Amino acid sequence: MSRSRQQVVRMLALVPYLQGNDGVPVNEVAAEFGVSPKVIRDDLRLLMYTGTGEYAGELIDFDLTALERDGIVHIRDAEFMTRPLRISAREGVALIVALRTLRASASGLELTVIDSALAKLESAVGDTVSPQVDVVLDEVDPAIHETIVEALTGAKRLELTYATASRDEQSVRDVDPRRLITEQGKLYLEAWCLKAEDLRFFRLDRIVSARVLPVDAQEHDAQPRDLSDGFFTVGEQTPFALVDLHPRAHWLTEYYQVDLLEQRDDGVWRAKLYGADWSWLRRLVLRNAGSITVISPEHLRTQVVDDARLALAAYDDSATPHKES
Structure with missing residues (x-):
């Protein structure tokens, strides 16, 4: 089970557990769930943004003073977890579309669970979802x-x-x-x-x-890419650089937003490489030094050259033996 899925399962069990054990030490909670106290503290901070609305009384709350000072967990405003959740027709339709999208990428036992949830939602929402919303994905083996x-x-x-x-x-x-x-x-x-x-x-x-x-599988120190605006979103104000991609950098066309302009016989591709901002583009070029050549804009080209020279100078300084005075 992935780490994010483990966290969701744990947090779903955490609320009813705390409701039945108010005032329990955080170390005892951690031992009960088989994780560290830091993980439980992080879960509790995340749960504070969870509820049926966005105002006080609608969000789960904890006594942070008791938690931080005494290591004791007191849960508040979580009574809604013990009664059925009511959703509007619009929320029901949104959930149905989300489940159909999830179903298109699911397999095995996941399909049984998703189909069961879909049947219940579609029955509850009724004619609101007619005509049906279909989610179509390319076929995969x-x-x-x-x-x-x-x-x-x-x-x-x-x-x-x-x-x-x-x-x-x-x-x-x-x-x-x-x-x-x-x-x-x-x-x-x-x-x-x-x-x-x-x-x-x-x-x-x-x-x-x-x-x-x-x-x-190992955990790696890498932040997941923010896909809230989609994979490839380009607007009129999106920064881009005109670059030459050497063969070792061709993979960038598979991962980032790139407009190919020319593919030369020597294997070098001329392209527009888009990025969130100029600093991100500069870092990407530096990480692939020797495989990307910046043609324009001039300010990005200058920054990349200056940063590369500073990095090389640091290596040269560290390799030079210090003379004794």
Whole structure:
């Protein structure tokens, strides 16, 4: 089970447990749930943003003074968890669409749970959802999908054979899977790629084969990419750089928003590379030094050159032996 899924399951059990054990020490709660006190404290802070509304009395609350000073947990304003939740027709429709989207990327036992929830919601909402909303995703090999779900559920490492369209080649790599997501009708696996030593997205319809390895997936110090605005969102004010992508940087066209302008015979691609801001673009170019050449704008090109010179100078200084005075 993924870490985020474990947290959801734990927090769903945490509220009724605390309601029945008010004033329990946080260390005892941690021992009961098999995690550290810090994890429980983080869960409680997150639960404080949970409720039926957005105002005091509608959100779960805790006595923070008792928690921080004495390590004691007192829960308040969580009585709504003991009674059925009422949802509006609009909220019901939104949940149905979300479940149908989830169903399109689910498999195995997940389908049974989702179908059961869908049937109950559709019965409760009634004619409000007519005509039906259909969610259509590109077809994916069911065996590959099942293998990825198995690895995610068991927190195991995967061996993938992946077809990279931009280079018309296949590569074999080991990855630690993090989550399955959908974007623009396609299924993606976000995973830590041991070959690239970074987070990558793998389109499931481009995975040629997948095998669960007898190795536990590791946690890596990497922030998940914010997809609240979608994978590839470009507006009139979106910063971009005109760059030359050398063969080792062609993978960027699979992961970021890139407009290819020219593909030369020597393997260098001229492209527009979009980013959230200029500092992000500068960091991306520096991380791929030697594989990306900035053509314009001049201020970005200058920043990259200056930063690279400073980095090289630091290495030169550290390699120079200090003379004794």
